[in-house]
Amino acid sequence: MALAAALGTSTIYPLQPAIADVAAALDSSVAAVGLALxxxxxxxLAGLGLVVPLVDHLAPGRVLAVQLAVLALALGAGALVGHVVVLAVVTGVVGACSTVGAGLSSVAGRFAPPHRRAAVLGTVTAGISAGILAGRIAGGWLADELGWRAMLLVLAGACALTALACSALLPGGRGTADRGYVATVRSLPGLLVAHVRLRRAALRGALWFFAFCAVWSGLAVALSAPPYSYSAERIGLYALAGLSGILATRVAGTSTDRVGARPVVRTGLALAALATVALAFGLASTVLTLACLAVFDAGLFAAQVANQSTVLALDPTAPARFNSAYMVVYFVGGSLGTGFGAVAVEHVGWEANVLVAAVAIATAASIAVPEPVAATTEIPAR
Incomplete structure (x- = not known):
């Protein structure tokens, strides 16, 4: 499951380092290709709301196998595109199908024993984290070695093989959801209104994902400008600090099962906030910056595992719709952070950007995390 989550998540990123090569091949501008990507x-975002809930209704192995198969076809089609508009359509399909990780998180919430739910979620989240990290690094390397079209074909083949593995190894029983698919999708906004635990968890997650994306998008802008003027390759290597987040997800999952979500969330956010403040004054030192980024990523990924485990526990028999509602809000926060970070660094500076991120993390920490309760305490909204 972790490997499938890593591969599926990675497919939304690999063309980003090769954007100039793609623009040249399609006889288009870099800006137009950027919009297509x-x-x-x-x-x-569409996949979170429309595809992930299918895991509650159909056999997870079948849903995820088909999703990965479509992903393979879309990547293969991407290798053949000749126009930027077609690339935009194909990229949208890839994005919708790359929500494999969110679907697998829902599978973890449904099938893992309650006393190991967070640990299993931590393993799957480690795969998602690895995909975010490896997508850009491996994509850039393969594009340099093989060309971007051949790189997409390699990923397409890997997705096809993983689709076969999911069909053979993941659970085959139909979902236990007690409502139709359309009703499930329509119920997602209502879940946020009806469940205060879900609403608070989603707001916490959106705030720290805003901070995460603001720091990383702002970092690229800050390091590419004077006095640093680093190359894209050197800036990309900073992402290796994210390896700490992969390790943290496993530890956080085990700790959450043992002591509950509240102390794990608080500890993770405290570490991330301190690292963010340090980043405001340590950018000139590569070693200090990498150390702060490592602590920053580890703290936020740990908080994410613990926080998401409280969402999946709300209805373990059909967790995908709760996970969908949570992830939509979470992803919106991250999208706002990405845009904010790039603009803020250019107009008000790196220090102001990371201090805003620190305030967002502190605000997330102020939102109460519930004590562990039985999953049946809240009745799923009808």
Whole structure:
């Protein structure tokens, strides 16, 4: 499940380092290709609301196998595109199908024993984290070695093989949702209104994902400008600090099962806030920056595992719709953070950007995390 989550998540990122090569091949501007690649985020948001809930209704192995198969076809089509508009459409489909990780998180919430739910979620989240990290790094490397079209074909083949593995290895029983698919999708906004635990968890997550994306998008702008003027390759290597987040998800999952979500969320956010403040004054030191980014990522990924485990516990028999509602809000927060970070660094400076991120994390920490309760305390909204 972690490997499938890593692969599926990674497919939305690999063309980003090769954007100039793609523009040249399609006889288009870099800006137009950038807009086409942004369709991946739009597709991802649509996939969270429309594709992930299917896991509650159909056999998870079948749903995720078909999703990965479509992803393979879309990547293969992307390798053949000759126009930027077609690339935009294909990228949107890839984005929608790259929500494999969110679907697998829902599978973890449904099938894992309650006393190990967070640990299993931590393993799957580690795969998602690895996909976010490896998508850009491996994509850039493969594009340099093979060309961007061949790189997409390699990913397409990997997705096809993973689709076969999901069909064979993931649970085959139909979902236990007691409502139709259309009713489930329509119920997502109502879940946020009806469930205060879900609403608070989504707001916490959106705030720290805003901070996460603001720091990382702002970092690229700050390091590419004087006095640093680093190359894109050197800036990309800073992402290796995210390896700490992969390790933190496993530890956070086990700790959440043992002591509950509240102390894990508070500890993770406290570490992330301190690292963010330090980043405001340490950008000139590469070693200090990497250390702060490592702590920052580890703290936020740990908080994410613990926070999401409280969402999946609301209705373990059909967790995908709760996870969908949570992830939509979470992703919107991240999208706002990405835009804010790039603009803020250019207009008010790196220090102001990261201090705003620190305030967002502190605000998230002020939102109460519930004590562990039985999953049946809240009745799913009808």
């Amino acid at each position: 942004a369709c991946g985020s739009v597709g991802y």
